[in-house]
Amino acid sequence: MGDEDWEAEIIKPHMSSYVPVFEKDRYSSGANGDTFNRTPASSSDAGESNKRENTTTVGSFGAGKGFGNRDFSNKFEEGDTSGFWRESNNDCEDNQTRNRGFSRRGGYQDGNDSEAPGASRRGGRDSKYEQDEGTQRTGGLFGSRRPALSGAGNGDTYQSRSCSGSGRGGYKGLNEEVITDSGKNTWKSEAEGGEGGDVQGPKVTYIPPPPPEDEDSIFAHYQTGINFDKYDNILVEVSGHDAPPAILTFEEANLCQTLNNNIAKAGYTKLTPVQKYSIPIILAGRDLMACAQTGSGKTAAFLLPILAHMMRDGITASRFKELQEPECIIVAPTRELINQIYLEARKFSFGTCVRAVVIYGGTQLGHSIRQIVQGCNILCATPGRLMDIISKEKIGLRQVKYLVLDEADRMLDMGFGPEMKKLISCPGMPSKEQRQTLMFSATFPEEIQKLAGEFLKSKYLFVAVGQVGGACRDVQQTILQVGQYSKREKLVEILRNIGDERTMVFVETKKKADFIATFLCQEKISTTSIHGDREQREREQALGDFRCGKCPVLVATSVAARGLDIENVQHVINFDLPSAIDEYVHRIGRTGRCGNTGRAVSFFDPESDSHLAQPLVKVLSDAQQDVPAWLEEIAFSTYVPGFSGSTRGSVFASVDTRKNYQGKSTLNAAGFSSSQAPNPVDDESWD
Numbered sequence: 068m069g070d071e072d073w074e075a076e077i078i079k080p081h082m083s084s085y086v087p088v089f090e091k092d093r094y095s096s097g098a099n100g101d102t103f104n105r106t107p108a109s110s111s112d113a114g115e116s117n118k119r120e121n122t123t124t125v126g127s128f129g130a131g132k133g134f135g136n137r138d139f140s141n142k143f144e145e146g147d148t149s150g151f152w153r154e155s156n157n158d159c160e161d162n163q164t165r166n167r168g169f170s171r172r173g174g175y176q177d178g179n180d181s182e183a184p185g186a187s188r189r190g191g192r193d194s195k196y197e198q199d200e201g202t203q204r205t206g207g208l209f210g211s212r213r214p215a216l217s218g219a220g221n222g223d224t225y226q227s228r229s230c231s232g233s234g235r236g237g238y239k240g241l242n243e244e245v246i247t248d249s250g251k252n253t254w255k256s257e258a259e260g261g262e263g264g265d266v267q268g269p270k271v272t273y274i275p276p277p278p279p280e281d282e283d284s285i286f287a288h289y290q291t292g293i294n295f296d297k298y299d300n301i302l303v304e305v306s307g308h309d310a311p312p313a314i315l316t317f318e319e320a321n322l323c324q325t326l327n328n329n330i331a332k333a334g335y336t337k338l339t340p341v342q343k344y345s346i347p348i349i350l351a352g353r354d355l356m357a358c359a360q361t362g363s364g365k366t367a368a369f370l371l372p373i374l375a376h377m378m379r380d381g382i383t384a385s386r387f388k389e390l391q392e393p394e395c396i397i398v399a400p401t402r403e404l405i406n407q408i409y410l411e412a413r414k415f416s417f418g419t420c421v422r423a424v425v426i427y428g429g430t431q432l433g434h435s436i437r438q439i440v441q442g443c444n445i446l447c448a449t450p451g452r453l454m455d456i457i458s459k460e461k462i463g464l465r466q467v468k469y470l471v472l473d474e475a476d477r478m479l480d481m482g483f484g485p486e487m488k489k490l491i492s493c494p495g496m497p498s499k500e501q502r503q504t505l506m507f508s509a510t511f512p513e514e515i516q517k518l519a520g521e522f523l524k525s526k527y528l529f530v531a532v533g534q535v536g537g538a539c540r541d542v543q544q545t546i547l548q549v550g551q552y553s554k555r556e557k558l559v560e561i562l563r564n565i566g567d568e569r570t571m572v573f574v575e576t577k578k579k580a581d582f583i584a585t586f587l588c589q590e591k592i593s594t595t596s597i598h599g600d601r602e603q604r605e606r607e608q609a610l611g612d613f614r615c616g617k618c619p620v621l622v623a624t625s626v627a628a629r630g631l632d633i634e635n636v637q638h639v640i641n642f643d644l645p646s647a648i649d650e651y652v653h654r655i656g657r658t659g660r661c662g663n664t665g666r667a668v669s670f671f672d673p674e675s676d677s678h679l680a681q682p683l684v685k686v687l688s689d690a691q692q693d694v695p696a697w698l699e700e701i702a703f704s705t706y707v708p709g710f711s712g713s714t715r716g717s718v719f720a721s722v723d724t725r726k727n728y729q730g731k732s733t734l735n736a737a738g739f740s741s742s743q744a745p746n747p748v749d750d751e752s753w754d
């Protein structure tokens with residue numbers, strides 16, 4: 068959808084003449100009324116909050132343009148939004164529009180704002196790192212989005228507002244993911260004179276609060292759902308040479324007692340298919356590319372065998388050193404996801420001498436360094452922050468034995484791929500023959516599989532649980548034909564029916580995330596938002612508010628599409644469909660996790676989404692969902708280059724795309740019988 072269209076919607080809303088039928092009975096009505104009474108910010112609160120924001124951001128970069136700067140009683144149709152929408156309507160425009168926006172808006176908030184003293188209150192810092200931080204250029208040209216009011220890591224400025232659809236001024240700094248409109252990321256390292264170039268931006272001083280240390284919190288988990296046992300019936304294909312047999316139980320993995328205790332405390336009693344196959348493969352020292360449906364336990368599938376190896380190798384306790392040399396590096400595309408992986412690593416390594424550390428953009432660099440120098444065996448990092456830390460010589464790569472790319476297809480695509488290549492060619496990084504490289508995702512487009520060859524030993528194994536790129540069958544998918552001018556009305560109707568069940572609403576642009584979040588708050592639906600233009604503190608606050616149910620609706624861009632494992636997300640609504648089908652699969656995978664059921668409703672606007680009709684029909688039918696006749700009609704009448712409707716296509720590589728390997732392939736119901744399949748690359752063989 069173009070910028071102009073959105074401007075039009077703001078100016079003349081509710082113009083639709085076509086309101087699609089909504090299947091009310093597919094939704095539980097929930098605690099009607101309650102949800103909306105819980106609406107957060109009274110208008111006076113909001114006003115107060117907005118007053119504060121206006122005070123803090125006047126004269127700063129982008130100040131006053133976001134919806135968050137308005138009192139909620141304001142109408143969005145106001146004319147001054149037009150420039151706002153034109154300027155940057157999607158994530159991919161960031162890099163270009165930042166330049167333009169900067170020169171138009173004039174100036175950004177200076178780094179020496181009131182946040183610095185807040186940060187220094189924390190004390191205990193190494194002055195050298197403070198100095199490092201002082202020269203950090205995380206914002207480059209465009210990094211100024213720092214609130215001037217709150218103390219570092221406090222976050223209280225916005226905590227009081229349930230609706231945090233803040234589009235406050237400025238743009239995010241470097242060293243963090245930028246999701247483009249095609250769902251791709253772009254990233255430039257400050258260390259390499261990336262987009263920040265020579266121009267110095269203000270410091271990032273946010274220090275995330277430490278996670279709770281008590282055992283109950285560390286091992287907190289949600290219950291597996293009614294369909295957990297059905298995982299056993301999913302077909303698994305392993306391709307490549309000499310794959311070790313799958314294990315059926317945790318006991319067979321022969322892990323050490325501490326790990327077994329941790330697994331039990333985490334509530335894991337039974338392996339998921341991806342775990343049954345991946346754990347023995349990793350324990351055997353093999354490289355692996357594993358593809359399994361969303362929410363099926365891929366994180367533990369790589370963490371457990373890596374930890375088992377470390378324990379078996381008699382890893383020594385990591386201690387304070389200026390240069391740390393971790394044995395394992397895990398990278399993931401978003402900050403919230405890498406933090407989640409870190410928490411899993413911390414959980415499974417509980418009671419061992421293995422120390423996991425997490426570093427990610429949007430937080431104070433000095434804080435990342437302080438975490439690292441205290442000892443680091445497993446480093447969980449987003450790519451930008453990782454490269455910065457490496458360039459500062461706080462991390463040496465010589466000891467790396469395990470390199471894990473979670474959401475590997477994203478890590479290798481146009482956005483992060485070049486950085487990943489730099490990582491593996493960094494001085495000291497063991498060659499692929501010397502390290503073990505592991506890649507996990509729910510989607511593995513064919514062209515990405517080809518790129519992966521550069522990272523993996525030629526004899527890597529490929530595990531495909533179910534359909535590569537397929538949606539989780541525990542998610543009931545509904546596609547509604549909704550024109551752009553009817554979407555808001557439809558959204559409100561659905562949310563009112565849902566009641567206070569946790570719902571993620573995906574939109575395609577950051578600006579629209581603000582807009583919709585604020586709109587829903589105005590409709591008295593308690594909502595928060597997460598996207599790349601929000602400060603890290605705000606992002607974490609939003610996620611926290613959503614997780615705990617304070618705000619049962621989270622409006623998000625694709626930054627929240629992958630990996631996030633949030634208990635009780637019962638609904639995903641694609642207010643806008645993403646431009647790529649793999650992103651759709653990841654988004655709807657935020658619900659229906661770990662054997663639980665979930666629902667996904669997507670608004671299909673024939674004007675803008677026709678290119679998705681074919682792949683959508685395929686995803687729906689593969690997941691045994693109803694395919695609306697109208698969608699099939701559009702699919703048949705739409706020619707999509709490169710999409711054949713078969714299992715081949717850019718997204719639907721159904722198995723290992725290596726054409727010429729001589730290995731064997733096994734096609735099994737996970738954990739049960741195993742048979743050798745003669746034709747390892749027969750895409751249709753288990754379709």
Ligand SMILES: Nc1ncnc2c1ncn2[C@@H]1O[C@H](COP(=O)(O)OP(=O)(O)OP(=O)(O)O)[C@@H](O)[C@H]1O
Nearest residue numbers: 335337338339361362363364365366509630632661
């Ligand atoms: N064997 C198991 N038994 C019980 N719960 C499990 C098991 N394995 C994983 N889980 C839980 O299932 C949930 C989903 O796991 P995880 O986040 O690793 O999924 P994923 O496959 O990585 O999903 P995504 O593709 O969305 O990243 C987590 O809460 C995790 O703790």
